[in-house]
Amino acid sequence: MLVLIVLLFTVSIVDAAEPSTILAPIGQIKQGESLTIQGTTSLQEVIVQIMRPNQTLLEMDQLTKSELLAGKTVTLPMHAPLGSYTVKLGMGSDVSVATFVVVANGGGDPNPGTDPGTDPGTNPGTNPGTTPGTDPGADPETDPGTEPAETPAAPGLPGEKPDGSGELAIQAVGKPDAAGVAKAAVTLEALDEAFASVQGAAASKLTLDVQKVGGAQAYETTLPAAALSEGGKLRELTLRTEFGSLTLPSNMFTTAAIAGTANVSITIRHVGADNLPAQARAAIGNRPIVDIQVMLDGQPVPWANDQTPVSVSIPYQPTIMELNNPENITVWYLDERGMPVPVTSGKYDEQSGQVTFITTHFSRYAVVYVTKTFGDIAAFPWAKKQIEALAAKGIIAGTSEGSFSPAASIKRADFVILLMRTLGMTAPAGEKFADVNASDYYHDAVQTARTLGITQGFGDNQFKPNQTISRQEMMTLTARALTIAGKLAPVGSGGNLAAFKDAADVASYASDSIQALIGQGIIEGSNGLLLPWASTSRAETAVMLYRIYHRSGGM
Numbered sequence: 001m002l003v004l005i006v007l008l009f010t011v012s013i014v015d016a017a018e019p020s021t022i023l024a025p026i027g028q029i030k031q032g033e034s035l036t037i038q039g040t041t042s043l044q045e046v047i048v049q050i051m052r053p054n055q056t057l058l059e060m061d062q063l064t065k066s067e068l069l070a071g072k073t074v075t076l077p078m079h080a081p082l083g084s085y086t087v088k089l090g091m092g093s094d095v096s097v098a099t100f101v102v103v104a105n106g107g108g109d110p111n112p113g114t115d116p117g118t119d120p121g122t123n124p125g126t127n128p129g130t131t132p133g134t135d136p137g138a139d140p141e142t143d144p145g146t147e148p149a150e151t152p153a154a155p156g157l158p159g160e161k162p163d164g165s166g167e168l169a170i171q172a173v174g175k176p177d178a179a180g181v182a183k184a185a186v187t188l189e190a191l192d193e194a195f196a197s198v199q200g201a202a203a204s205k206l207t208l209d210v211q212k213v214g215g216a217q218a219y220e221t222t223l224p225a226a227a228l229s230e231g232g233k234l235r236e237l238t239l240r241t242e243f244g245s246l247t248l249p250s251n252m253f254t255t256a257a258i259a260g261t262a263n264v265s266i267t268i269r270h271v272g273a274d275n276l277p278a279q280a281r282a283a284i285g286n287r288p289i290v291d292i293q294v295m296l297d298g299q300p301v302p303w304a305n306d307q308t309p310v311s312v313s314i315p316y317q318p319t320i321m322e323l324n325n326p327e328n329i330t331v332w333y334l335d336e337r338g339m340p341v342p343v344t345s346g347k348y349d350e351q352s353g354q355v356t357f358i359t360t361h362f363s364r365y366a367v368v369y370v371t372k373t374f375g376d377i378a379a380f381p382w383a384k385k386q387i388e389a390l391a392a393k394g395i396i397a398g399t400s401e402g403s404f405s406p407a408a409s410i411k412r413a414d415f416v417i418l419l420m421r422t423l424g425m426t427a428p429a430g431e432k433f434a435d436v437n438a439s440d441y442y443h444d445a446v447q448t449a450r451t452l453g454i455t456q457g458f459g460d461n462q463f464k465p466n467q468t469i470s471r472q473e474m475m476t477l478t479a480r481a482l483t484i485a486g487k488l489a490p491v492g493s494g495g496n497l498a499a500f501k502d503a504a505d506v507a508s509y510a511s512d513s514i515q516a517l518i519g520q521g522i523i524e525g526s527n528g529l530l531l532p533w534a535s536t537s538r539a540e541t542a543v544m545l546y547r548i549y550h551r552s553g554g555m
Contacts, residue, residue, distance in 0.1 A: 021046060021090040026100035032078040035100065037063075038071035039089060045174060046090050050074065053083030056224050056262040060185040062174030076102060077189050165205035166198035170221075172213045180217030181267065184210050188224040195235060207238040207245075218269035218291075219243065225261040225296070229253045243270045244290050245354075247311035254305070258296065265295040271364065276338040280366075287367040288314050289334070294362055304361035306426040313354040316367050326350065327389040328371055331357045334364040342370075342394020345424050358424055374404035383539040386546035395421050395549070396542055406539035413442035413465030415474055415541060416455065420445040422545045423485050427451035433463040440465070454480045472510040472532035474541070475523060478548060479513030487551050488516055500525055506532045522547050 020042035029035045037048055046068060050059040059074055068089075080102050087098045168190075172182035186208060194206055210219050219241040227237060228248060238247045246268065253264070269291040273281045292312070294303045314331075322329055331346025343365065346357040355367045372391035377384045387404055390396040396418060399405040413436075420426075430451040436443055442465055449455045450463075454477055457463040482488035497503045497515045506514055510532065517523040522544060523530070 021094050021096045023087060023089045023096040023098045026087065026098060028101045028103055029076060030103055031076055031080045031082075031105040033105070034073050034075045036071040036073055037068075037087060037089070039068050039096065041065055041068055041090070041094075043091050043094060047088075047173070048072065049088045051086040051088070051262075053081055053085065054262065055086070056188065056226075057185055057222060058085070058187055058189075060173055060222070078105070080189075165207065166194060167207045167209055168194045169209045169211055171211050172216070172219070176213060176216045176218075180215065181220050181269075182210075182213040182216040182218070183220045183222070185222040185263075186224075188226060191224070191227055191237075204235045205238070206235065207240055210239065210241045212242045216242075218267055220265050220267040222263050222265040225253070225258050225264050228264050229255060229258045239266060239268070241268055242315075243288070244268050244315065245313040246292065247313075249308045249310070252303070252305060252308045252310065261296045263297055265298070267291075267293045267295070269293070273366070276334065280332070280334070280338055280340050283340070283370075284332070284366045284368050287369070288316060289364060289366040290314060291364045292362040302362070306360045307428070309358045309360050309424070310362075311356065311358055312365065313349075313352065313356045314365070314367055315353060316348065316355045317353065318348060318369075322348075322369050323350075325371075328369050328392045329355060330368060330370055330393050331355060332366045332368050333359070334366060340366070340368070344393050344395045344421050346393065360426070374398050375402045377404050377406050377539070380406045380539045383543050387539065387542045390422075390542055390546060390549070393549075395545065404538065406537060406542075408538050409468045409535040410538050410541050411465065412463065412467050412469045412473070413440075413446060415469045415536070416449050416477065417442050417445040418541065418545055419454075419477060419481055420448050422549050423481055423487075425449075425452065425481065425485065433457055434461040436463050436465060449477070449481070452481075452484050454484065468535045470532065471530065471534050471536050471540075472507055472514065474536045474544070475517055475532075476510045476513040478522070478544065479516050482522075482548060482551065483516075487548070488520060499528075500530045501528045502530055502532065506530065520551070522551070 021039065022041070023037070023039040026035055026037075037050075042065075044065060046063055046065075048059075048061050048063055048068075049057065052058050058080075061072065063072060082102055082104060084099050084101050087100070089096045089098075168186075170184050170186055172184045174183075176182045191206070195204070198206065208221065210221055213219075221239050221241075223237075227235070228250060229252075235250045236247060237250070238245055246266065248266070258264070271289045271291045273284050273289060276284070290312075294301060316329075318326065318329060326348045329346075329348035331343040332340035333343050334340060343357045343359065346355060346367075348355050357365070359365070370392040371388075373384075373388050374391075377387050380387075383406060387396065387406065391398070391404075399408070425448055427448045428451065429447055432447065433450065436446050440446075446455070446463055446465065450457070455463065479488060497506065497511060497518060514523060514530065514532070518525075525531075
């Protein structure tokens with residue numbers, strides 16, 4: 001009996017407790033009408049969220065106690081979805097929830113009055129001014145006052161750039177939280193309106209400029225999942241913050257990966273190097289490190305998609321020494337242990353003042369300045385710069401710590417690895433060569449090249465990975481890869497193959513590809529010779545890879 005009394009007493013206390021945040025009822029609202037979020041709270045600030053019937057975010061804001069008491073007005077879109085909306089108000093565990101119903105805007109009172117007034121005013125003014133100005137200026141060059149004033153852009157709409165892309169400034173909701181995260185949100189209606197307001201050939205590009213917030217260590221931007229999932233509209237969205245920018249393809253999530261998800265939140269955080277291994281910490285120094293993460297409906301998830309690369313830009317001011325050798329500025333991916341992995345697409349863009357790279361997974365990335373040379377390349381001055389630049393990017397490596405072996409021949413599999421790495425090419429698995437095993441270090445690169453149609457191999461489904469590659473084989477694979485990547489004019493155009501003394505020695509399968517490379521200045525030959533059947537040295541490979549890296553947008 002005593003236990004029962006205690007339980008009843010406990011229940012009565014819980015039932016008697018009153019929440020400190022109370023949300024006033026809203027009721028029924030028509031499409032296009034305004035509603036007021038109003039209530040009381042003992043908290044200094046509260047977050048208000050309005051969710052559509054499908055639980056996607058319509059509106060989010062941060063209100064002070066006095067602002068909540070005065071009320072926040074929200075105007076619904078004219079085509080707002082019909083149904084029951086949810087309003088969440090509060091902070092932490094102190095949250096009040098209310099619902100309201102949106103109904104169709106079917107017009108007003110069917111009987112507003114049989115006699116609204118038969119005489120609204122028979123003489124509103126017969127002479128508004130018969131002579132408003134008979135001489136607007138016969139010479140527009142001498143009378144600039146006749147030009148109409150420029151109409152200002154509508155508030156909230158993006159500014160349009162000459163190429164047809166647009167920008168939309170968005171404000172973070174309140175101050176950064178305890179973890180230093182400034183949060184912003186954009187609704188699907190706002191995105192659709194912003195894209196619709198941009199005209200031109202590139203109207204599918206929009207930059208969301210998240211405004212700087214004092215004291216912020218990270219920016220979290222919440223977007224509707226429909227804006228980033230395959231099957232949606234083909235649009236390109238860039239999130240720009242003070243710590244970096246992300247250009248997100250509209251299909252970065254597969255339908256399966258995002259099924260049932262209402263919102264995607266992407267965070268870019270400025271982090272320090274304190275927890276990194278000593279060697280990585282020393283190499284990075286005080287250069288920027290960013291951590292990019294994603295959440296689906298508030299739950300952190302890893303993101304990786306080889307078929308939808310994301311472009312990343314990090315603001316960076318190089319030193320004078322670095323500006324003298326900008327090709328050595330690159331990017332490292334930092335794995336779970338903080339160990340660096342080169343990002344071969346990393347480069348410094350002097351025009352924008354940013355370090356840019358492409359990634360297919362989110363993690364930590366650091367700007368770094370890398371110098372790398374080898375003791376045996378001094379005798380190859382025509383290739384020394386190219387070898388060092390590619391080694392700094394992590395595209396090519398030595399045969400040992402201090403040696404490059406520039407005169408050594410290169411194998412077919414090794415060349416394909418370097419070619420795929422230089423162009424950043426990936427593709428889903430397809431038909432395999434009989435002599436390429438899943439455990440081979442070159443498997444993924446060769447598989448990508450076959451899937452994309454860069455190589456067909458030899459007869460009997462053989463690739464011959466360990467066979468030395470000839471110069472004409474190298475040129476053919478390169479031309480095909482550049483053509484697929486959209487970095488080369490149509491095969492067979494431009495170059496004058498006949499200008500080389502040994503043009504007749506070129507195999508028929510390679511002639512068009514070699515001619516295209518000649519036309520683009522990628523192949524120059526040696527003393528008037530192409531030497532198509534000769535093997536390819538590692539130094540020659542580095543020179544050509546350096547040229548195509550530039551052509552593909554690198555360095």
